[in-house]
Amino acid sequence: MNTLQRQDYNPRRPALAAFDAAGHTVEAGTDLLVCPYLTHRDPELWPDPERFDPRRFTAPDGRPTHPGAYFPFGIGPRACLGLQFALRESTVLLEHLLPAHTPAFHSAPTKAVYGITVRPDGPTPATLTPALMAG
Ligand code: HEM
Structure with a gap:
Protein backbone atom coordinates (compact mmCIF):
# COMPACT_ATOMS: atom_id res chain seq x y z
CA MET A 1 0.00 0.00 0.00
CA ASN A 2 2.80 2.37 0.92
CA THR A 3 4.62 1.44 -2.30
CA LEU A 4 1.51 2.33 -4.28
CA GLN A 5 1.48 5.67 -2.50
CA ARG A 6 4.79 6.30 -4.27
CA GLN A 7 3.77 5.39 -7.81
CA ASP A 8 2.52 8.00 -10.20
CA TYR A 9 0.36 8.27 -13.26
CA ASN A 10 -1.66 11.10 -14.73
CA PRO A 11 -5.18 10.20 -15.77
CA ARG A 12 -6.58 12.75 -18.21
CA ARG A 13 -10.21 13.77 -18.40
CA PRO A 14 -11.94 16.51 -20.43
CA ALA A 15 -13.95 19.10 -18.45
CA LEU A 16 -17.62 18.43 -19.25
CA ALA A 17 -18.59 22.07 -18.57
CA ALA A 18 -16.78 25.33 -17.90
CA PHE A 19 -15.97 25.99 -14.24
CA ASP A 20 -13.97 28.29 -12.05
CA ALA A 21 -10.81 26.90 -10.46
CA ALA A 22 -9.36 29.34 -7.92
CA GLY A 23 -10.18 32.33 -10.15
CA HIS A 24 -9.19 30.67 -13.44
CA THR A 25 -11.92 29.76 -15.92
CA VAL A 26 -11.53 26.24 -17.23
CA GLU A 27 -13.37 25.93 -20.55
CA ALA A 28 -15.51 22.89 -21.37
CA GLY A 29 -13.45 20.30 -23.23
CA THR A 30 -10.16 21.32 -21.59
CA ASP A 31 -8.00 18.31 -20.84
CA LEU A 32 -7.49 18.02 -17.08
CA LEU A 33 -4.77 15.95 -15.48
CA VAL A 34 -4.94 14.90 -11.86
CA CYS A 35 -1.62 14.33 -10.16
CA PRO A 36 -1.62 11.63 -7.49
CA TYR A 37 2.11 12.27 -7.07
CA LEU A 38 1.24 15.60 -5.43
CA THR A 39 -1.83 14.37 -3.55
CA HIS A 40 0.04 11.36 -2.16
CA ARG A 41 2.80 13.69 -0.95
CA ASP A 42 0.62 16.47 0.43
CA PRO A 43 1.89 16.98 4.01
CA GLU A 44 -1.55 18.23 5.06
CA LEU A 45 -2.93 14.79 4.22
CA TRP A 46 0.16 12.65 4.80
CA PRO A 47 2.43 13.77 7.67
CA ASP A 48 6.09 13.29 6.72
CA PRO A 49 4.98 12.08 3.28
CA GLU A 50 8.39 10.93 1.98
CA ARG A 51 8.85 8.50 4.85
CA PHE A 52 8.22 4.91 3.79
CA ASP A 53 5.99 3.66 6.59
CA PRO A 54 3.66 0.74 5.85
CA ARG A 55 2.11 1.23 9.31
CA ARG A 56 0.18 4.15 7.86
CA PHE A 57 -2.05 1.49 6.34
CA THR A 58 -2.42 -0.75 9.38
CA ALA A 59 -2.72 1.69 12.28
CA PRO A 60 -6.36 2.75 12.93
CA ASP A 61 -5.65 6.46 12.36
CA GLY A 62 -2.65 5.94 10.15
CA ARG A 63 -4.03 7.35 6.91
CA PRO A 64 -6.30 10.21 5.93
CA THR A 65 -9.99 9.46 5.68
CA HIS A 66 -10.67 11.83 2.76
CA PRO A 67 -11.76 9.61 -0.14
CA GLY A 68 -9.56 11.54 -2.58
CA ALA A 69 -6.40 11.30 -0.46
CA TYR A 70 -5.22 7.98 -1.88
CA PHE A 71 -6.01 6.76 -5.39
CA PRO A 72 -3.23 4.60 -6.83
CA PHE A 73 -5.86 2.79 -8.91
CA GLY A 74 -7.68 5.92 -10.01
CA ILE A 75 -11.01 6.97 -8.61
CA GLY A 76 -14.62 7.01 -9.73
CA PRO A 77 -16.32 5.08 -12.53
CA ARG A 78 -13.13 4.70 -14.63
CA ALA A 79 -10.98 3.45 -11.77
CA CYS A 80 -8.86 0.35 -12.36
C1 HEM B 1 -0.64 -2.66 -9.00
C2 HEM B 1 -1.31 -2.89 -10.13
C3 HEM B 1 -2.19 -1.90 -10.84
C4 HEM B 1 -2.26 -0.53 -10.71
C5 HEM B 1 -1.47 0.39 -9.77
C6 HEM B 1 -3.28 -0.07 -11.65
C7 HEM B 1 -3.64 1.26 -11.82
C8 HEM B 1 -4.57 1.69 -12.76
C9 HEM B 1 -4.87 3.08 -13.01
C10 HEM B 1 -4.24 4.27 -12.28
C11 HEM B 1 -5.82 3.12 -13.97
C12 HEM B 1 -6.43 4.38 -14.60
C13 HEM B 1 -7.61 4.88 -13.79
C14 HEM B 1 -8.13 6.19 -14.37
O1 HEM B 1 -8.01 6.43 -15.58
O2 HEM B 1 -8.67 6.98 -13.58
C15 HEM B 1 -6.13 1.74 -14.35
C16 HEM B 1 -7.06 1.38 -15.28
C17 HEM B 1 -7.37 0.08 -15.61
N1 HEM B 1 -6.80 -1.05 -15.08
FE1 HEM B 1 -5.34 -1.10 -13.67
N2 HEM B 1 -3.81 -1.16 -12.31
C18 HEM B 1 -3.18 -2.29 -11.85
C19 HEM B 1 -3.44 -3.59 -12.23
C20 HEM B 1 -4.44 -3.97 -13.10
C21 HEM B 1 -4.77 -5.36 -13.41
C22 HEM B 1 -4.07 -6.58 -12.79
C23 HEM B 1 -5.80 -5.32 -14.31
C24 HEM B 1 -6.55 -6.45 -14.96
C25 HEM B 1 -6.54 -7.69 -14.51
C26 HEM B 1 -6.11 -3.91 -14.56
C27 HEM B 1 -7.10 -3.48 -15.40
C28 HEM B 1 -7.39 -2.15 -15.67
C29 HEM B 1 -8.39 -1.71 -16.63
C30 HEM B 1 -9.26 -2.59 -17.51
C31 HEM B 1 -8.39 -0.29 -16.59
C32 HEM B 1 -9.24 0.68 -17.41
C33 HEM B 1 -10.53 1.01 -16.65
C34 HEM B 1 -11.40 1.99 -17.44
O3 HEM B 1 -10.86 2.79 -18.21
O4 HEM B 1 -12.63 1.95 -17.26
N3 HEM B 1 -5.27 -3.14 -13.81
N4 HEM B 1 -5.34 0.91 -13.59
Whole structure:
Protein backbone atom coordinates (compact mmCIF):
# COMPACT_ATOMS: atom_id res chain seq x y z
CA MET A 1 0.00 0.00 0.00
CA ASN A 2 2.80 2.37 0.92
CA THR A 3 4.62 1.44 -2.30
CA LEU A 4 1.51 2.33 -4.28
CA GLN A 5 1.48 5.67 -2.50
CA ARG A 6 4.79 6.30 -4.27
CA GLN A 7 3.77 5.39 -7.81
CA ASP A 8 2.52 8.00 -10.20
CA TYR A 9 0.36 8.27 -13.26
CA ASN A 10 -1.66 11.10 -14.73
CA PRO A 11 -5.18 10.20 -15.77
CA ARG A 12 -6.58 12.75 -18.21
CA ARG A 13 -10.21 13.77 -18.40
CA PRO A 14 -11.94 16.51 -20.43
CA ALA A 15 -13.95 19.10 -18.45
CA LEU A 16 -17.62 18.43 -19.25
CA ALA A 17 -18.59 22.07 -18.57
CA ALA A 18 -16.78 25.33 -17.90
CA PHE A 19 -15.97 25.99 -14.24
CA ASP A 20 -13.97 28.29 -12.05
CA ALA A 21 -10.81 26.90 -10.46
CA ALA A 22 -9.36 29.34 -7.92
CA GLY A 23 -10.18 32.33 -10.15
CA HIS A 24 -9.19 30.67 -13.44
CA THR A 25 -11.92 29.76 -15.92
CA VAL A 26 -11.53 26.24 -17.23
CA GLU A 27 -13.37 25.93 -20.55
CA ALA A 28 -15.51 22.89 -21.37
CA GLY A 29 -13.45 20.30 -23.23
CA THR A 30 -10.16 21.32 -21.59
CA ASP A 31 -8.00 18.31 -20.84
CA LEU A 32 -7.49 18.02 -17.08
CA LEU A 33 -4.77 15.95 -15.48
CA VAL A 34 -4.94 14.90 -11.86
CA CYS A 35 -1.62 14.33 -10.16
CA PRO A 36 -1.62 11.63 -7.49
CA TYR A 37 2.11 12.27 -7.07
CA LEU A 38 1.24 15.60 -5.43
CA THR A 39 -1.83 14.37 -3.55
CA HIS A 40 0.04 11.36 -2.16
CA ARG A 41 2.80 13.69 -0.95
CA ASP A 42 0.62 16.47 0.43
CA PRO A 43 1.89 16.98 4.01
CA GLU A 44 -1.55 18.23 5.06
CA LEU A 45 -2.93 14.79 4.22
CA TRP A 46 0.16 12.65 4.80
CA PRO A 47 2.43 13.77 7.67
CA ASP A 48 6.09 13.29 6.72
CA PRO A 49 4.98 12.08 3.28
CA GLU A 50 8.39 10.93 1.98
CA ARG A 51 8.85 8.50 4.85
CA PHE A 52 8.22 4.91 3.79
CA ASP A 53 5.99 3.66 6.59
CA PRO A 54 3.66 0.74 5.85
CA ARG A 55 2.11 1.23 9.31
CA ARG A 56 0.18 4.15 7.86
CA PHE A 57 -2.05 1.49 6.34
CA THR A 58 -2.42 -0.75 9.38
CA ALA A 59 -2.72 1.69 12.28
CA PRO A 60 -6.36 2.75 12.93
CA ASP A 61 -5.65 6.46 12.36
CA GLY A 62 -2.65 5.94 10.15
CA ARG A 63 -4.03 7.35 6.91
CA PRO A 64 -6.30 10.21 5.93
CA THR A 65 -9.99 9.46 5.68
CA HIS A 66 -10.67 11.83 2.76
CA PRO A 67 -11.76 9.61 -0.14
CA GLY A 68 -9.56 11.54 -2.58
CA ALA A 69 -6.40 11.30 -0.46
CA TYR A 70 -5.22 7.98 -1.88
CA PHE A 71 -6.01 6.76 -5.39
CA PRO A 72 -3.23 4.60 -6.83
CA PHE A 73 -5.86 2.79 -8.91
CA GLY A 74 -7.68 5.92 -10.01
CA ILE A 75 -11.01 6.97 -8.61
CA GLY A 76 -14.62 7.01 -9.73
CA PRO A 77 -16.32 5.08 -12.53
CA ARG A 78 -13.13 4.70 -14.63
CA ALA A 79 -10.98 3.45 -11.77
CA CYS A 80 -8.86 0.35 -12.36
CA LEU A 81 -10.93 -2.76 -13.05
CA GLY A 82 -8.11 -4.93 -11.75
CA LEU A 83 -7.85 -3.26 -8.30
CA GLN A 84 -9.00 -6.22 -6.20
CA PHE A 85 -7.12 -8.71 -8.36
CA ALA A 86 -3.88 -6.67 -8.24
CA LEU A 87 -4.00 -6.23 -4.46
CA ARG A 88 -4.74 -9.92 -3.89
CA GLU A 89 -2.05 -10.99 -6.35
CA SER A 90 0.64 -8.84 -4.70
CA THR A 91 -0.39 -10.02 -1.22
CA VAL A 92 -0.21 -13.69 -2.22
CA LEU A 93 3.13 -13.15 -3.97
CA LEU A 94 4.68 -11.42 -0.97
CA GLU A 95 3.16 -13.94 1.48
CA HIS A 96 4.71 -16.87 -0.37
CA LEU A 97 7.89 -15.39 -1.80
CA LEU A 98 9.30 -13.45 1.13
CA PRO A 99 9.21 -16.11 3.90
CA ALA A 100 10.64 -18.74 1.53
CA HIS A 101 13.53 -16.69 0.11
CA THR A 102 16.30 -14.39 1.23
CA PRO A 103 16.70 -11.47 -1.14
CA ALA A 104 20.12 -9.93 -1.82
CA PHE A 105 20.14 -6.64 -3.67
CA HIS A 106 23.25 -6.03 -5.77
CA SER A 107 22.57 -2.39 -6.51
CA ALA A 108 19.65 -0.04 -6.31
CA PRO A 109 18.63 3.00 -8.30
CA THR A 110 19.34 6.24 -6.50
CA LYS A 111 17.20 8.68 -8.41
CA ALA A 112 13.77 8.91 -9.96
CA VAL A 113 13.02 9.69 -13.61
CA TYR A 114 9.97 11.93 -13.92
CA GLY A 115 7.68 11.63 -16.93
CA ILE A 116 4.02 10.74 -17.35
CA THR A 117 4.93 8.14 -14.72
CA VAL A 118 7.74 8.17 -12.16
CA ARG A 119 10.23 5.33 -12.44
CA PRO A 120 13.62 4.42 -10.94
CA ASP A 121 16.65 5.57 -12.97
CA GLY A 122 17.85 2.00 -13.49
CA PRO A 123 17.24 -1.67 -12.72
CA THR A 124 17.35 -3.28 -9.26
CA PRO A 125 19.26 -6.54 -9.79
CA ALA A 126 18.65 -8.98 -6.95
CA THR A 127 19.12 -12.65 -6.17
CA LEU A 128 16.50 -14.70 -4.35
CA THR A 129 18.03 -17.60 -2.45
CA PRO A 130 15.66 -20.27 -1.13
CA ALA A 131 15.60 -19.79 2.66
CA LEU A 132 16.76 -23.38 3.40
CA MET A 133 19.92 -22.93 1.29
CA ALA A 134 20.71 -19.56 2.90
CA GLY A 135 20.91 -21.35 6.27
C1 HEM B 1 -0.64 -2.66 -9.00
C2 HEM B 1 -1.31 -2.89 -10.13
C3 HEM B 1 -2.19 -1.90 -10.84
C4 HEM B 1 -2.26 -0.53 -10.71
C5 HEM B 1 -1.47 0.39 -9.77
C6 HEM B 1 -3.28 -0.07 -11.65
C7 HEM B 1 -3.64 1.26 -11.82
C8 HEM B 1 -4.57 1.69 -12.76
C9 HEM B 1 -4.87 3.08 -13.01
C10 HEM B 1 -4.24 4.27 -12.28
C11 HEM B 1 -5.82 3.12 -13.97
C12 HEM B 1 -6.43 4.38 -14.60
C13 HEM B 1 -7.61 4.88 -13.79
C14 HEM B 1 -8.13 6.19 -14.37
O1 HEM B 1 -8.01 6.43 -15.58
O2 HEM B 1 -8.67 6.98 -13.58
C15 HEM B 1 -6.13 1.74 -14.35
C16 HEM B 1 -7.06 1.38 -15.28
C17 HEM B 1 -7.37 0.08 -15.61
N1 HEM B 1 -6.80 -1.05 -15.08
FE1 HEM B 1 -5.34 -1.10 -13.67
N2 HEM B 1 -3.81 -1.16 -12.31
C18 HEM B 1 -3.18 -2.29 -11.85
C19 HEM B 1 -3.44 -3.59 -12.23
C20 HEM B 1 -4.44 -3.97 -13.10
C21 HEM B 1 -4.77 -5.36 -13.41
C22 HEM B 1 -4.07 -6.58 -12.79
C23 HEM B 1 -5.80 -5.32 -14.31
C24 HEM B 1 -6.55 -6.45 -14.96
C25 HEM B 1 -6.54 -7.69 -14.51
C26 HEM B 1 -6.11 -3.91 -14.56
C27 HEM B 1 -7.10 -3.48 -15.40
C28 HEM B 1 -7.39 -2.15 -15.67
C29 HEM B 1 -8.39 -1.71 -16.63
C30 HEM B 1 -9.26 -2.59 -17.51
C31 HEM B 1 -8.39 -0.29 -16.59
C32 HEM B 1 -9.24 0.68 -17.41
C33 HEM B 1 -10.53 1.01 -16.65
C34 HEM B 1 -11.40 1.99 -17.44
O3 HEM B 1 -10.86 2.79 -18.21
O4 HEM B 1 -12.63 1.95 -17.26
N3 HEM B 1 -5.27 -3.14 -13.81
N4 HEM B 1 -5.34 0.91 -13.59
